[in-house]
Amino acid sequence: MDLPFEVILGGWIATGLTLFILSFLYEDNPLFKLAEHLYVGVSLGYTIVKTYDTVVMTLILRPILDKGEWSLLIPVCIGALMLTRYVPKAAWLSRYAFAFIVGVGAGLAIPRTISSFILKQIEDTVRPLLAITPDGGVTFTYSLLDPASHLNGIIILVGVVSVLFYFFFSVEHAGPGKMIARAGIVFLMISFGAAFGYTVMARMSLLIGRLTDLIEFSDASYGRPTLWLFLLTVATLIVLTRRGSTHPPKQ
Template identity: 65%
Template sequence: MPFDVVLGAWVAVGLTLFIFTFLYEDNPLFKLAEHLYVGISVGYTIVKGYELVFRLIYDPIVDEGEWSRLIPVGIGILMLTRYVPKIAWLSRIAFAFVVGVGSGLAIPRLISSYILKQVEDTVRPLVSVLEGGLIRPTFDILNPESSLNSLVILIGVMSVLFYFFFSIEHRGPVKVAARTGIFFLMLSFGAAFGYTVMARMSLLIGRFRDLIEFARPEYGRATLWLLAVTIVILVTAAFRRPSAPPEQE
């Protein structure tokens, strides 16, 4: 095993365990790892940004003579005036341009993709054409295309829209509709919760797999050693705390 890989394993395991100590309580080990993480991500972003300057600005101008790229560069520099109080208002010009273009690009696309397309797919005939040209409703619950499910979706979409209707009081039939909307919302939130459990557990599984991998002898049993060290540090800190002043941050 090359030295840099073994060293990497030790560093990765150490930082992973430091972050996990947060589960016990907020402590200096966690804070150390956490600030290191922010620092490294910022460093990473700067390095990548530096590279992008070459790819998007410098090279096209020098190699292809695309001088028009200097205009957005100028606008971009205006954005940075935000930190110079006297001329900070110049940054508004840059924001105005970006936000204006962004709004313009978004409007028709939102209408097309998230309004028209969604309405189009909700408005479905509540009957299906069967083989042989027979027309009748279908009730196959497992087929999302069946008439029954089209009806359920219609009711769901309409009742939730009713719930988010603020110009009328929720009384009588509107109350029934809005209440149905709430039930639909809760079912959907439940499903999302269940799905998210899966997502978060996957992340944990991923981290544990690395820890198990790095516990192998070829990595010098990094996980086991560092686990012991982390516990010792935490315990020591716990014993010393009563005398230490309360933390401020």
């Protein structure tokens, strides 16, 4: 099946850029620097276009021109004050914009943080240790695989209290306090280990995605860009190493 020209070209570009970035595993080199700067430029350009579309067009121009929402000129003026940073004599005007953003942010944060991140978290931590069955008896669930089981509820309670105690320095960590703090350290270490393992596997998943693309682009329908560009990348690295110029200039 013949692929459209833009898809084939896209395959070649994507393969080249992927290999250029992966060449960093050998050492820092001009091919990597080229791809790295292109990445910054393209992602910045993409952000500019998306911001222009969502902010300038959707939030400012269309509501003003189509619905006559002239009140939107107020945030535009506040935002424009930020640009006075470039005029030293008028730079203090930018404080109004920052004061507005910081004030609103702080005001929004107080009740919502207390409600969602403090009270709700405490509520979910301090749960009943037993449950009442329909026949009036009490039950205690032991299943470790069920995060809502009573046993796990106790473990979570111990974890939260011991970690909070570890970070509480108003009381000396001695005697029973030392034991609680040490339990907090063990919980923290397990969490850090889990976070590390999870991150590594997430990165591996991304790598598998890139390698899958490289395998797809090694197909004859694309003109085997993976093979040719791999050879080209390796040859370039060999030439650069021989010339002693693999190290790009210091930034």
